[in-house]
Amino acid sequence: MSTAAIQLRTAIPGPRSRALARALRASESRNVTFVSPHTPIFWERAFGSAVVDVDGNQFIDLTAAFGVAAVGHAHPRVVEAITRQAAQLPHGMGDVYPTAVKVALMERLIQLTGLGKVVLCGGGSEAVEVALKTALLATRKPRVLAFEGAYHGLTLGALRVAGIAKFRAPFAALVEEPLLLPFDCDTTEVERALAHDSTIGAVIVEPLQGRGGERVPHPDFLRGLRAVTRRHGVLLICDEIYTGFGRTGALFASLESGAEPDLLCVGKALAGGFPIAACVGSNAVMEAWPLSTGEALHTSTYLGNPMACAAALATLEVVASEDLPARARALGDVIAARLEPLRGLTHVRDVRGRGAMWGVEVDAPARAVAATEEALRRGVIVLPSGARGEVVSITPPLIIDRADLDAALTVLCDVLRGHAA
Numbered sequence: 008m009s010t011a012a013i014q015l016r017t018a019i020p021g022p023r024s025r026a027l028a029r030a031l032r033a034s035e036s037r038n039v040t041f042v043s044p045h046t047p048i049f050w051e052r053a054f055g056s057a058v059v060d061v062d063g064n065q066f067i068d069l070t071a072a073f074g075v076a077a078v079g080h081a082h083p084r085v086v087e088a089i090t091r092q093a094a095q096l097p098h099g100m101g102d103v104y105p106t107a108v109k110v111a112l113m114e115r116l117i118q119l120t121g122l123g124k125v126v127l128c129g130g131g132s133e134a135v136e137v138a139l140k141t142a143l144l145a146t147r148k149p150r151v152l153a154f155e156g157a158y159h160g161l162t163l164g165a166l167r168v169a170g171i172a173k174f175r176a177p178f179a180a181l182v183e184e185p186l187l188l189p190f191d192c193d194t195t196e197v198e199r200a201l202a203h204d205s206t207i208g209a210v211i212v213e214p215l216q217g218r219g220g221e222r223v224p225h226p227d228f229l230r231g232l233r234a235v236t237r238r239h240g241v242l243l244i245c246d247e248i249y250t251g252f253g254r255t256g257a258l259f260a261s262l263e264s265g266a267e268p269d270l271l272c273v274g275k276a277l278a279g280g281f282p283i284a285a286c287v288g289s290n291a292v293m294e295a296w297p298l299s300t301g302e303a304l305h306t307s308t309y310l311g312n313p314m315a316c317a318a319a320l321a322t323l324e325v326v327a328s329e330d331l332p333a334r335a336r337a338l339g340d341v342i343a344a345r346l347e348p349l350r351g352l353t354h355v356r357d358v359r360g361r362g363a364m365w366g367v368e369v370d371a372p373a374r375a376v377a378a379t380e381e382a383l384r385r386g387v388i389v390l391p392s393g394a395r396g397e398v399v400s401i402t403p404p405l406i407i408d409r410a411d412l413d414a415a416l417t418v419l420c421d422v423l424r425g426h427a428a
């Protein structure tokens with residue numbers, strides 16, 4: 008299968024990728040990049056939904072690189088904004104001598120979310136940490152209820168609400184046991200937990216679980232959570248780091264479902280590839296932070312980095328001008344129709360998703376891994392997800408064109424059916 012976008016010049020991984028993998032093994036901590044005879048390929052450049060590796064092979068990216076490249080890789084308006092800002096002021100002093108571009112981004116985030124105050128962060132896990140810190144300051148209650156399968160990042164604070172045990176287990180001595188309920192449980196269970204434990208100050212939830220395997224809750228779940236948390240004076244933290252900025256067909260899945268959170272975490276797609284995230288909160292909750300008298304209680308060297316802020320503003324313009332939530336809905340219709348026949352396969356347990364966030368759950372993690380490797384060999388990049396890695400996840404750039412999407416899904420469906428190339 009070869010389209011204009013898929014151009015394979017070598018066996019995958021090619022000779023340069025294999026040589027780099029050997030060099031990587033010698034330099035990187037052994038737990039970070041997974042190296043096998045089948046993976047990785049080393050990316051050299053990317054544009055739109057295409058990725059080119061160091062051997063000159065061109066792939067279609069159905070991951071948006073962990074959901075980040077919603078506007079596509081190297082969107083010209085984002086590249087231009089970063090380049091302009093890099094020449095003018097690449098780095099400032101975020102919480103001491105800030106920049107106008109930082110203010111503009113925070114104003115934009117407030118406008119988009121309808122919330123009141125922002126803390127800019129370097130990545131998603133930090134945004135979750137800020138939400139957890141804010142919740143403690145605002146409620147004085149230390150416990151946070153989370154859900155099985157939840158992924159909120161891997162820093163120590165974020166591990167306190169990890170719903171995938173393997174990430175927390177080796178560090179259990181440093182991180183207390185999280186309080187978890189099944190994702191998509193009846194919200195009366197949440198109500199029972201809140202009524203039973205008065206030390207719970209917040210509930211944290213992903214509107215759709217991403218890393219947990221593209222799990223979609225029942226339509227009333229978020230609204231129900233909002234209602235029970237309000238009744239018990241408990242804060243609702245929505246982690247939209249994966250789902251935010253259009254991925255599910257709405258700008259924010261939580262707001263669309265009528266569950267306005269007290270704290271909203273965003274990241275990934277926010278800046279089209281530049282590392283930045285944010286925790287946005289209601290005025291009432293964010294008032295819990297004391298006024299700075301010169302020493303911020305939460306900040307970091309790169310807070311509000313000007314290049315990241317400029318990239319984010321440009322990205323948000325693209326999200327609006329190209330109506331990417333609507334694009335995600337249209338992609339969702341195509342993806343749903345193409346994946347539907349897979350339900351009939353005995354090794355396919357489920358096909359689910361919303362907008363441009365889909366998962367095909369298979370009977371064993373090894374099958375999902377084999378499928379991602381075979382798809383890569385045929386020029387399509389997908390990732391496994393799910394608590395055990397039993398799901399093949401499909402989260403393309405929202406700007407992917409129909410021909411590329413069709414070509415990539417044809418490859419992926421063939422692979423999942425076990426058809427030879």
Ligand SMILES: Cc1ncc(COP(=O)(O)O)c(C=O)c1O
Nearest residue numbers: 130131132158159160217248249
């Ligand atoms: C829902 C969610 N929250 C938090 C994170 C952590 O973000 P980061 O990897 O930028 O720290 C992720 C990353 O995949 C995520 O999907």
